[in-house]
Each structure stands twice: as structure tokens, then as C-alpha cells.
Amino acid sequence: MAGKKEEANIKAYSQNFTTMTPGPFAKWIRTCVVWQAIRFIVINIKMLVVVSKSH
């Protein structure tokens, strides 16, 4: 059967039937070093803003 691997855990009408599930691109981008290096800077800036608002 031609099913998508990343959707295989979902079971009809089970507890996980109503959530969102990441596709191959969303999963790949999570550990793509170049993209994550950019996100590293962005997240750090966002966190520093929250830290500065909290002190």
C-alpha cells in the first residue's frame, strides 16, 4: 500500500487521530544544520527579549 511513513502512527478514531503530524520536510528542517544555525540566532534573540522583560 502506498501510505506515507510519517502518518503511519495515526489510528482512525484513536487518541492521536485529531492532531497535526509533520511531513518529511518539516522533520528534515528540524535537523538541517544551516537552517538551524539561523534559528539558533533567532531563538536566542527572542529569548533574550523575554529575559530582559522579566528582570
Added chain:
Amino acid sequence: MARLIVLGGGVSGHTAATFAAEWLGSAHEVVVVTPNSKWNWIPSNIWVGVGQMSKEEVTFDLAPVYAKAGITYKQAKAVSINPEGSDSIEKPFVTVEFTDEARLGQSENIEYDYLINATGPKLNFAATPGLGDANGLGEFTVSVCTADHASHAATELEKAIEKMKAGERQKFLIGTGHGMCTCQGAAFEYIFNIEHEVRKAGVRDMADIKWISNESFLGDFGVGGLHMKTMGYAVSSKIFAESLFTERGVEWIIGAHVNKVESGKAHYELLDGTMGEEEFDFSMLIPPFAGVGLKAYDKAGEDITATVFAPNGFMKVDANYAAGSYENWKASDWPSTYQNPTYANMFACGIAFAPPHPISKPMSSPNGTPISPTPPRTGMPSGIIGKAVAHSICDRILKGSEAPLHEASMAHMGAACVASAGKGLFDGTAAAMTIYPVVPDFEKYPGTGRDTDYTFGEIGLAGHWIKHILHHLFIWKAKLKAGWTLIPE
């Protein structure tokens, strides 16, 4: 010369004591009373618990650090407080019992001008039969709450992995061990780190991994959940959490009060009143937290513990403890100065202060069993509160007893949190989140209770790198190495 005593050298107390010593200089004395000889960066215990870090990497000796800072260090546990002194001692004092080998069991009364209670939680394993007893963790489950517990958990995990390699299926049950637990975030990190490790070991198909918690919805985390701004939507943490659990093949039981643990089996009651049981080969269940059981006496020696402490053992501060039911809760119920209402020279910070009420909506089963998270006080708020309290006390010592107190309400403060979902320089991931404010303010932010411009989250390798850097940064800071005062809490 004034003397400040800090009870507890954990995240909050260590922050308070080291800043106070820095600001007061040698003209005044800072004393730390804490039972362990080592400081522990608790968040990294998760990695110790999966064998990815050693106990030594997450702990260091306190004595040389306190010697360098000019702090008087007593390796002891506080037993009681006499905030009015006694018939034979004029000044307020704390009674401590030494825990180091040389003076084990000996006690001492230490007088103070100011006191900070930062004793953190008592890990109340005894609240659930079989989870443990008055001596601590029981034999059926593991824990990651201390570095020693986490080392033991790693050994047990290794055994489970060996069994799976030998063809024996293993059931993992991770979550909270009582209906009134907090710290779901630590269990969340541990379950996904286990999932990551068994996958790396090539035995993921041999592992049945299940979550059990007292949250009424997945992603509550004791803060009533949070909404994160993503692609123009304010998305509930429930969606993100369910998505991750589904992706990683982890089933969940929620709204559960684990009421008994025995060898290989946990019994639980659900919010709908039904009872269930779940078998396991390996289980880590977070215990509920309570205050560490300090007593308080007045000048005549009468027990005033109920005046100074809330029934759960945490110290009363400037919170509104009469807010009543959920519908009446306000952000302003939360304390801002952490000063004890009865004794103005006594403060509490970190987990040791008594919150006014939970953050998540309280719920109970039809049988009357309360099943809902108690409020977390994570590392960043614990550190910020510790520093604010130290600031207030230093001002009062240096500028006079009427100096205004510094404020650090969790209803006006955000928190940055990085939850590991697996360790690895190139294949690790973590959910990096910020939440602002920690305690939702539905008057200021109608709807979600939070400012969604400053409440965000995303999972990825960048989060893991941040978590790993924070490990080194906070240990550097706690060791008071160059530039430590510049590193934010």
C-alpha cells in the same frame, strides 16, 4: 555587621547567596546552610538518566566556591526557625543539623538578621504507596530528580536496552506519580530522551512507550497550557504536544492520579472516576512536591509552624491565599516581594514559597480525588526571584530597614524553557519555548491570558544546542567564574 542566612544552596538559594555576598562585601556576613556538599544543575539530570552525561558533569563541590565568595558554608539541613529568638537567645535564629561526616547529627543555633528560605521541594515519594516511603524513592520505579537518582535510572535503562537487544519487548511508563504533581516538563523531556536513545540503539520496535500524567490535557505543563504564535495562528500547546507524541509513537494516559505502584504495575484513577492499571518494565514517575518540613517556634517555644508555613509546608509570603475558586483568581494573587507577612526579615524564594493557588484549573474525579497539576516554579523564575529577594535584603542592610523591596511577580515575568527531546550534536532536538507571563493574566491579555508576541515555541536542533550551551553557561555562572554576574538567570 549584619548576618543573612540562606537556607538551601540550589538554583534559587545559590543565586541569592552569591549575589548577596557580591553586593554586601566583607562588611556583612552571608551564611549558606545546605545539606549536600555538591551543587547540581538539575535540568541536565535528564541526560544523566539516559547515560549521556555522568553525575560528575552535572555537579561540583560547593565548598571552594563559597570560600572564594567569602560565604560561610554550613553543610547542614535546617530543622526549625525561631523568628523571635527564644528565652535564652535574644535574636532570631535557625536550628541546623550537620550532614557532613565530621559533624553528622550535631546541631547548632545560628542567629540571623535576615533569612531566606530557599529549601526547594521535598520529593514526597511516600504520598503514593509503592512509589517510595519516608526514606525516599522505592524499588519499583526510577527517578531523575537528583543526580544520584538519574545515575541509577541510566543503569536500569541500559539493562532494559540489553533485554530488547536480546529480543525481549519492554514497556516504558513515564510521567507523574500522583494526582497533585508538578514538573511535567521533566518527565516530558525524559520520555523523549528515552525514545531517542532506544531508537539510536536500534531497538525502537521492541519498546512500548507510554505517558501517564495528571494533566487534564496534554501540554498543560502545570501552567494551564500556553498558546504559541505559529504561521499567523495562536496554537495551543495541546496541539504541539499531541503532535510530538504521535510522531514519536508514544501513547498517553492523562487526567490520572497514580494511587499505588507495585512491582511492574501502576494503579491509577482517572478524572472520570474510572480505575485502571498499567504494566511496565521500566518506569520513571515524578513524585509530588511538598515543603521540606521546617518547624517554627515563637519566643515562648510555642509551635507557630502553621503561622509561618502553608499546610503543604511551603513558606507563606505576600500572596493572596484567600482567592477562593478558579473563577476568582487574579494575576495580582501572586506574590511580588516574597516577604513573610508575619516576620518582615524573612523571605522565601524558588519552590520554597507557598503559591496562592495552582495555575492550571483545579479538577477532581467524581470520587473527590483532586487530579490536576500544582504550579511549577522552574529555573528562570527561581533564579530571578532569588536575585530580587537578595537585592531587597542587601538594600535594607546597606540603606536602612525601610528601603523599598524589589518585586519579581511570576504574573509579570516570563520564562524561557528548553525541553530536550533527545541529545546529539547533529541529531538532537529540543523544544525551545518562551512564555510571557508565566502566570496568565486574563484581564490584561483576554483570551489566552498571555502576550502571544512573546510566547512562542519550536522544536529543532537549535533548541538542543541552546540547551547544551545553557548547561555549560549556568555551571560557569554557579562556579562564579569570570563574568558570572553578567549571565542572566
